[in-house]
Amino acid sequence: MNSVPSTVFTANVEDAVQELAALTESVLRRHGRQIVEKQFATRRLADVAIDFHGKVALGQMHQGVDVNGATDVLRPDGSMTIFQGGLLALRSNIGRYQRDELAFMPELGLDVGLQLTRHLKLYAGYSFLWINTVARAGEQIDPVINVTQFPILSGAGPLVGPARPAFNFNGTDFWAQGLNFGLELRY
Numbered sequence: 001m002n003s004v005p006s007t008v009f010t011a012n013v014e015d016a017v018q019e020l021a022a023l024t025e026s027v028l029r030r031h032g033r034q035i036v037e038k039q040f041a042t043r044r045l046a047d048v049a050i051d052f053h054g055k056v057a058l059g060q061m062h063q064g065v066d067v068n069g070a071t072d073v074l075r076p077d078g079s080m081t082i083f084q085g086g087l088l089a090l091r092s093n094i095g096r097y098q099r100d101e102l103a104f105m106p107e108l109g110l111d112v113g114l115q116l117t118r119h120l121k122l123y124a125g126y127s128f129l130w131i132n133t134v135a136r137a138g139e140q141i142d143p144v145i146n147v148t149q150f151p152i153l154s155g156a157g158p159l160v161g162p163a164r165p166a167f168n169f170n171g172t173d174f175w176a177q178g179l180n181f182g183l184e185l186r187y
Helices: 006-046
Strands: 048-067 070-074 080-084 095-115 120-134 172-185
Touching: 048 120
Parallel strands: none
Antiparallel strands: 048 095, 070 080, 095 120, 120 172
């Protein structure tokens, strides 16, 4: 069996270490500033946190609409008469209406944070929320009026013509956006 004397091995290792040290010193002298700058940029990138999140909800959306109104008439003698119904809330649509719809609600968000110290983080974020079916108040109003129902003109007289305004659920979608900013302290 061939063996290498330990003194030769030690000498070769010492020479290799010396050669590596000289090469490292030469590289640092030539490129040292660039290496340090790159290490700083890499470290700072490591302190940035980017969080993307998404959520989805599916379920029952209970929608309710109450239509009601009143008209106050002040007589010349100072007395007041109150009639049920107003301009857009008349006998044909006054009441309480309800329904349940299947709703889909996704939310997406993006947060970007910067770790300032070991315990302190600064962050900002954006979120987007969408709901596919809602009953918004303004969408439930029928703008067509049959004046024979108007309390001041007809009182409780008979309806002549179409029963308008009529009530029909008019669903629409809804979206919201949000911005958030914060400072997080962990101890």
